[in-house]
Amino acid sequence: MSIERINIREINENDLNQVVELIVRLKSVNEELDANFKVVNNIYDVVTNYVKESINNDKVVLLVAEDEIDKTIAGIIRFIIIDRLFYEPRIKAEITDFYVKPIYRRKKLGVTLLQKAIEYAKLKGAGIITAIYPAGNDIADNFYDKQGFIPLNKEKYKTCI
């Protein structure tokens, strides 16, 4: 698998099934890392709606990395534009979903997707870009550390029993 033949572009309706599959995989990995991320039984339906809504939401950008030879979607990155209201820079792009198929990894595709997302985020007026993912995801930790991300917020939880 070479990433020279990969084209990064915004999602369209024809990508729906493949993108849903990748986001379901991403959520399933989260479940493996922490039982608090147990996926719902109708995960495919939920993710399908989530992706459809992403396509129609001008605050959301969902980019796909498409293998131009066989039209496989090798990876995706989704971010949402958020107004931080109280803080400068006001506009942030928050990465909510980021997944590269394992077979396409170790080829800098993740870095390329991130760079492309940053370009799109700038066009949307974002001054910063953040990423949100489960605390136990060391793969994501290593990736973002290497890309110069630093901790910004903390989220703690306890069960409501």
Add this chain to the structure above:
Amino acid sequence: MYDTGIVIRRPTKNDILPLSELVYRFYAFNEEFDSSWAIVSNAKEIATKIAESMINNTNINVFVADYDNVLSGYIKSVTNENPLLINNKIEIIKELYVKPQMRRTGIASMLIQKLSEEISKSGIKYIAVEFPVQNWIATDLYKKLGFRPYSTTYIKEV
């Protein structure tokens, strides 16, 4: 010891479907750690065949963790023989998986304990485990269970 309600036993034909789901999950999870573990597109189908082949197979050791008639984990191992070594047989755990919601309940430990008891009967003195080097969850688990680094495998594309 209190009763956890978890029964470690050999799988039967009735376990094929739930066992295949566990096998699939094991591989789908490990592919996340190393691209060389990437699974095929029909992995679920193949996992079913593998689960079928795990029943009554005398070449491998397989145990499942049964909690209230639901399979929550499994272990599969093979015996590696080398007549040149004093310890000429080592049991290698090839697959061990516990469902996320059933983790931290000692199931992995119980599966390994059961396997250890079984192989001891054949005079096997060592048990080892293989998994992707970047799977830190497995690393943490096996360290806690008293395993130490033993063998290293390197890989490169040709």
